[in-house]
Amino acid sequence: xxxxxxxxxxxxxxxxxxxxxxxxxxxxxxxxxxxxxxxxxxxxxxxxxxxxxxxxxxxxxxxxxxxxxxxxxxxxxxxxxxxxxxxxxxxxxxxxxxxxxxxxxxxxxxxxxxxxxxxxxxxxxxxxxxxxxxxxxxxxxxxxxxxxxxxxxxxxxxx
Numbered sequence: 465x466x467x468x469x470x471x472x473x474x475x476x477x478x479x480x481x482x483x484x485x486x487x488x489x490x491x492x493x494x495x496x497x498x499x500x501x502x503x504x505x506x507x508x509x510x511x512x513x514x515x516x517x518x519x520x521x522x523x524x525x526x527x528x529x530x531x532x533x534x535x536x537x538x539x540x541x542x543x544x545x546x547x548x549x550x551x552x553x554x555x556x557x558x559x560x561x562x563x564x565x566x567x568x569x570x571x572x573x574x575x576x577x578x579x580x581x582x583x584x585x586x587x588x589x590x591x592x593x594x595x596x597x598x599x600x601x602x603x604x605x606x607x608x609x610x611x612x613x614x615x616x617x618x619x620x621x622x623x
Contacts, residue, residue: 472542474589476556479579480543487534490527498524537578544576550622553597555589558623561597564605564616574598593617 475483498520505517546556553559557574573586574597580588587594596606597619604619 471540473537473540473576473578474544474555475537475541475576475578476546477543479576480538480541483534483538483541483578487531487538490531490534495524495527495531498527551601553600553619553622555598557597559597559619560621560623561617561619564618569620572597 501520502517502524505514505520508514508516511517544555547554549557553574555574555576558571559574560569560571562569571585572593573584574589574594575586577588577590580586580591589595589598592610593606593608596608596617600606600619602619602622606617606619608615608617
């Protein structure tokens with residue numbers, strides 16, 4: 465079995481496209497706008513007491529750091545195919561689970577590591593829950609170590 469390259473970053477096609485779009489917006493729109501803000505704020509005089517200048521410089525630094533981060537991710541990115549399987553969990557799967565002791569269903573979408581977004585129920589394939597779910601089938605029970613203790617989930621459906 466070939467050893468996995470630890471320098472690669474797995475992304476879905478959608479995740480790659482989202483990062484590329486963000487990078488484009490940062491470089492072509494946001495960075496240009498903040499550079500103009502810095503230049504305009506310089507015109508206000510004494511930079512040591514110029515709050516607008518310092519605010520703009522902080523924003524510029526944040527944008528430049530995010531650009532570097534995205535470029536780093538994209539340089540190491542490997543696009544992985546979404547699983548089409550509805551019988552086994554893989555990246556790209558939508559998984560419906562129930563937590564032990566509850567009948568409430570929770571739906572997760574399994575994505576690459578830099579695509580995770582808890583607000584959208586997108587969980588990373590390398591997160592504790594993601595690792596526990598990968599390769600499992602419907603009706604499987606998985607244990608996940610969480611800060612609150614171990615949680616048992618049952619896979620109800622794989623889409």
